[in-house]
Amino acid sequence: MVNVGIVGASGYTGGELLRLLLSRQDISVTLATSRKHNGEYVFRVHPNLKSITTLKFSNPSIDNIAKSCDYVFLAVPHGSAVNLVPKLLEVGLKVIDLSADFRLKDPKDYEKWYKFKHPFPDLLEKAVYGLPELHFDEIRKASLVANPGCTSTATILSLAPLVKNNLIDAERIIVDVKIGSSGVGGSPSIFSHHPERTYVVRPYQVASHRHTAEVEQELKRISNKNVKIGMTPHAVDIVRGILSTSYGFTNEKIQLSQIWHAYREAYNGRKFIRLVKDVQGLEKLPDPKYVVGSNFCDIGFELDERFGRIIAFSAIDNLMKGASGQAVQNLNIMLGLDETTGLLIPSLHPV
Ligand SMILES: NC(=O)c1ccc[n+]([C@@H]2O[C@H](COP(=O)([O-])OP(=O)(O)OC[C@H]3O[C@@H](n4cnc5c(N)ncnc54)[C@H](OP(=O)(O)O)[C@@H]3O)[C@@H](O)[C@H]2O)c1
Structure with a gap:
C-alpha cells in the first residue's frame, strides 16, 4: 500500500x-x-x-x-x-x-x-516537467515532478509533432485557447460570480499568458529551434474543458499524409492521446464536450493549402489531463505501474 x-x-x-x-x-x-x-x-x-x-x-x-x-x-x-x-x-x-x-x-x-x-x-x-508523453523515462526516476499547466498540456501535445518534424515555422505560431470556469480554481472573485461569468466569451491576458513560457520551453527542447508562441486565451461558458487551436505556417508545400505521419509516429501506443479527424459522427474534430471527466487528450488537425497553414486542435478536461488526471498518471509512472492504472475512465456523455 x-x-x-x-x-x-x-x-x-x-x-x-x-x-x-x-x-x-x-x-x-x-x-x-x-x-x-x-x-x-x-x-x-x-x-x-x-x-x-x-x-x-x-x-x-x-x-x-x-x-x-x-x-x-x-x-x-x-x-x-x-x-x-x-x-x-x-x-x-x-x-x-x-x-x-x-x-x-x-x-x-x-x-x-x-x-x-x-x-x-x-x-x-x-524538477522533471511532468508531461508523460514527452518525459516518461525522467518521470520514472524523479523525486520532484512539476505537473504542467492545463492550457500548456493541450497546446504542447498538439504542436510537438509539428515542430519536431519541421512542418511549421516554429518562430511564428498563433495559439487560441478557450477555457472553462473551473480553470481558475475555487476561490470566488467578481469575474467568477455567476451573473458575470455566465454567457461569457471573454478574452483575457491576450498577449501575456504565463503558460506561454512553458509551451515555448518544451517545444524548443523537442525541436532544437527557437520557438515563438503568441497565445490568447478566452474564458467560455463551460465548467470543465479546454480547446486549444493553433495556427502554424508551413515551411514548404506539404501533404496531409505528412501531418498524419507526424502525429501517428509521436503518439503511437500513447493511451491517452486520441487522434480525432473524422468525416462522420458527432466529434469530427476535438471538442472538450467529449473528454469531460476523462484523462484523454483529443488531437485533430486540418491543412489549409490556400493559406499555407496547419490548424491543430486539442481538447482536454482541465482538471483531468490538464491537472489531477495527469498528476495521477505521473504517480503511476513513478511507482513503476502501468501509467493508465485507475485512469482509463470514459468521459461523461452527454454533459
Ligand atoms: N483548476 C485547474 O484547472 C488547474 C489546472 C492545472 C493546474 N492548476 C494549478 O493547480 C493548483 C491548484 O489549483 P486549484 O484550481 O485546485 O485551486 P483552488 O481551487 O483555489 O484550491 C487551492 C487549494 O490550496 C489550498 N491553499 C491555498 N494557499 C495555501 C497555502 N499557502 N498553503 C497550503 N495550502 C494552501 C486551499 O485550501 P486552504 O486555503 O483552506 O488551505 C485549497 O485547498 C494551482 O497552482 C493551479 O494553478 C489548476
Whole structure:
C-alpha cells in the first residue's frame, strides 16, 4: 500500500485527486489538507465524495505530512509550493507539484513571466516537467515532478509533432485557447460570480499568458529551434474543458499524409492521446464536450493549402489531463505501474 497526501485538498484539483485516488485498492489517502476547513469532513466541501470517504481535512504541517505519506501532491496556488517543496524533499518524500513553481528551467523566466526571483534555482534543474508523453523515462526516476499547466498540456501535445518534424515555422505560431470556469480554481472573485461569468466569451491576458513560457520551453527542447508562441486565451461558458487551436505556417508545400505521419509516429501506443479527424459522427474534430471527466487528450488537425497553414486542435478536461488526471498518471509512472492504472475512465456523455 502506498500512502499519499494531498496538500490543498479542498480546491478543485485537490477534489479531483481525491475522486481518482479514493477508489484505488493500492493507494491509501492518508492526508488531505485545508487551513480553512481544518477538522471538517472532506465530503462537506466535495459532496460527490459522500459515502466514499470519512476522511477529514487537517492543517498542512511538514511533520504530519512526513509522518503519514510516501508521496505528496501539492494542489496549491502558484507561489505557495515553492517553500514547501525543499522541506518535503529533505524528509525523503516524493513530490508532484500541480502549481507552476517548478515548471520552468530558467530562473530568469520566473522573473519575466511570474515577477518573482526563484529562491531555489538548483531545484528547477532537478524538477522533471511532468508531461508523460514527452518525459516518461525522467518521470520514472524523479523525486520532484512539476505537473504542467492545463492550457500548456493541450497546446504542447498538439504542436510537438509539428515542430519536431519541421512542418511549421516554429518562430511564428498563433495559439487560441478557450477555457472553462473551473480553470481558475475555487476561490470566488467578481469575474467568477455567476451573473458575470455566465454567457461569457471573454478574452483575457491576450498577449501575456504565463503558460506561454512553458509551451515555448518544451517545444524548443523537442525541436532544437527557437520557438515563438503568441497565445490568447478566452474564458467560455463551460465548467470543465479546454480547446486549444493553433495556427502554424508551413515551411514548404506539404501533404496531409505528412501531418498524419507526424502525429501517428509521436503518439503511437500513447493511451491517452486520441487522434480525432473524422468525416462522420458527432466529434469530427476535438471538442472538450467529449473528454469531460476523462484523462484523454483529443488531437485533430486540418491543412489549409490556400493559406499555407496547419490548424491543430486539442481538447482536454482541465482538471483531468490538464491537472489531477495527469498528476495521477505521473504517480503511476513513478511507482513503476502501468501509467493508465485507475485512469482509463470514459468521459461523461452527454454533459
Ligand atoms: N483548476 C485547474 O484547472 C488547474 C489546472 C492545472 C493546474 N492548476 C494549478 O493547480 C493548483 C491548484 O489549483 P486549484 O484550481 O485546485 O485551486 P483552488 O481551487 O483555489 O484550491 C487551492 C487549494 O490550496 C489550498 N491553499 C491555498 N494557499 C495555501 C497555502 N499557502 N498553503 C497550503 N495550502 C494552501 C486551499 O485550501 P486552504 O486555503 O483552506 O488551505 C485549497 O485547498 C494551482 O497552482 C493551479 O494553478 C489548476
